[in-house]
Amino acid sequence: MDFQAIFTPLYEIVTSFHLMGLIMLAIPIGMFFGAVPGLGGKLGIVLLIPFVFGMDPLAGAVFLLAMHAVVHTGGSIPSILFGVPGTGPDAATIVDGFPMAQRGEAGRALGASLGASGVGGVIGALFLAAMLPVLRPVVLAFSPAEFFLLALFGITFIAMLSGRSLIKGVAVGFLGLLLSLVGLDPHTGAERYTFDQLFLWDGVSVVAAVLGLFAIPEMMSLGVKGGAIADVEGRPARYDIKQVLDGIFDVFRHPWLTLRTSVLGAAIGAIPGLGGDAASWLCYGHAVQTSKNPENFGKGDVRGVIAPETANNSKEGGALLPTLFFGVPGSSGMAILIGAFVMLGIQPGPAMALTGMHLVWSLIWALALANFLSVFVFLVMAPAFSLLVFVRGALLIPFVLVLAFLGAYLSEAAWENIVLLVGIGVLGFFLKKHGWPRPPFVIGLVLGAIAEDSIHKALAIWGPTFFLRPLSLVLIALIVGTVALYIHRQHFKPGRREVPNDL
Template sequence: MDLMLSSFLTVVTSPSLMGLMLLAVPIGLFFGAIPGLGGKLGVVLLIPFVFGMEPIAGAVFLLAMHAVVHTGGSIPSILFGVPGTGPDAATIVDGFPMAKRGEAGRALGASLGASGVGGVIGAIFLAAMLPILRPVVLAFSPAEFFLLALFGITFIATLSGASLRKGLLVGMFGLMLSFVALDPHTGTQRYTYDMLFLWDGVDVITAVLGLFAIPEMIGLGARGGSIAQTTTVARYSIAQVLDGIIDVFRHFGLTLRTSVIGAVIGMIPGLGGDAASWICYGHAVQSSKTPERFGQGAVEGVIAPETANNSKEGGSLLPTLFFGVPGSSGMAILLGAFIMLGIRPGPAMALTGMETVWILIWTLCVSNLLAVVVFLAMAPAFGMLVYVRGALIIPFVVTLSFLGAFLSHGAWENIVLLCVLGVFGVFLRKHRWPRPPFIIGLVLGPIAEDSLHKAMGIWGPTFFLRPQSLAMIALIVGSIGYYFWRRKRQAAIEVQYDV
């Protein structure tokens, strides 16, 4: 306890550490906000600058930068429907409709508040988890990964909106495309048609850009006007942003739950940020009393993924520090940087390095709060962009989309893929078919397949008879049952109204 407080004081009373964080936060926001850059590249490019720094100072600088990337990533998601990073893609589904409704400020505020609060709750939750970290992390094996992915896939139903049939079709199509890749088990090419860029599967960022950004921009061009469709000049104001931040506290139960879910998913190496934010989005829809508002600009749809993608940072920091096993690919690069700086992650940390651990946890908290302040200063200017005439904004967003598709894998073929999926997206949008199920299928399909292979390899076909697995199966059955129960009840209410 003493150590916890004294390290807090070390962080906030040191002008050099606070200065480094103030420098790192805008850099992190920048790397998040430009599609295709992301936190990993940020750390790699900054490593030469921390050569020769004090270990703690260098680690604080890099971690602060990396921690706020997704706060920045939500800006283009909300304003243009272009995700800054993969995990920010789920924010588009409700964030962009809010911008269209003239509530860009509120959406940005909600995202900002959610990111900040998520980051802090994530860090606090993890501090509380420290004593039982090892059993929790080790409780999740490939069998549980498979069932967790399956659980996420059942959200396809919840995210289908009015027509379950349409949602399932789109979701299955996403799952089908997730099979395009080298078979993880046998290494044979599957639907790759000898094109090497497809060996690693269909790129998720490209798919999100094709399904959301391109159709929305074509829609905007056809309609004319600006992204915000309000006729009255609902001028953007700081009050709107504050309203968004307050929204986070209006839905505090949700914020708390998604922060914890995000932190836990972050803590288990191998699931990744994309899965975290989509599972939390699905949870928000499922737990809402009015799920039909989602996709039309429900503020909870912004809060859930944004809390998750910041709280998972803290989650993935812990296995990195205590086992030397990185919780995510971003953390793997940070781990390398830590070693270079002279910080030796591993179980010995618990005995000799607890002060470092606490300093890093506090860095997560403080940098997330700093990001709120920096962002708040910039948000009004960003928010105005949605009132700019479409003719001026479309070329910019389309360029950004192509750039993002190219940069995410450095492959020009992804630009062709973007066009193909863009056409598909236009079709879905025009005929009002739900689009999120497609991304769910694409993101969770490979996790499910890969872990099923591994679970079968380790335990054989009876792998799901283990206690943890049975609990997860109960969760999945419960979730499906709840969905049908709710649909039936809704149908009953509608019948009453008809009468």
């Protein structure tokens, strides 16, 4: 291994005032695009492309990648404080992050999110570096057959998140699956349940659905209850920086969970077509599945914040693999980043492995540095942000609802999504009121489309024999093992599952 080729780009970045200045400028910009629901990293790249036009290729690429890398770090802020996901993948953080804020632990939740994002981002970059020698066979090993089974594996986590009633969880999950069928049939191109509405041709907006399912019901409940988001009767509505630091230390109190979900998130990110939503929900489900006390999840368990937040940031390192070396975007954000790279004069593809390794290592180090430095930037802002949950609800509700409606509109620039937001918001309110779990709905909606598209392709290529492929058999074993583990816990230890159904 040529250590000089690996560490020379790091030295050049650290000793360059220009490059370090661009990274430090990109971090707060990326956090802003993540913290405002509906904006996200894709819009951030699009809006910033004119500013990097004509810039040195390395400097422009470092700036855009650093900005995109920390978007989900900022996205955890509204997810934890208001139950409003800043970006789609941040929805999984709400399940435990928002209950922590409600009981006065917003600082700890933000700290855990911050630490997990920083560690996950660095591990994602290291994963990218470690995978370079074995890149081609790993990326090419995944086909539509494995995509389908991996999506099916994620759908089995519905059982883990169903609370006391598996029937309710499965019913809500299948409702999400049915909603994922809205749009054009990927096999025939025929319209399905679009009611001649053009905005539904691409399916139901995940951002609008998640905002409606979580943000609207929480604000309606807060309006009925009155007071502030945080329910801390008898305790002063203040804390110091120690609570944020305690949350950061939580990440290191669960080192194996942090490491596992970081690597899993990076691996999922390296597979084109799965996306960030799948990474965060799969890692959240993995945390519940492997926990000795899964009954704590959904009530404000810090592990439920750590798992999706490590995945959200580590997946960017994985997604950079196929983006740089095959020209195949590992995520929708990377698809836009490819266009920006080409504009800067960087041509992604196999030739990068021969002539562009200096640039590749520079981007890997920029990714790691951006996530590491974002910890300190966020650490300065977290105490002020976490005090927002103690503000009276009457003042917060209009602000949060404006963010939700703005996010639903901006996600696809379609005013019809606002109608969709209200409709799903009413559904979410009744689910919450009557104790039905909401996370299975999102899992069904996100993974249903991936599963359907993949099984069409797999059957067209191999027919039913795709189930007998070696990697398919491994995934089938994982699915069977997950279901068996759930049945074992339910049958032999019935008193352990007490996850509340009003997630």
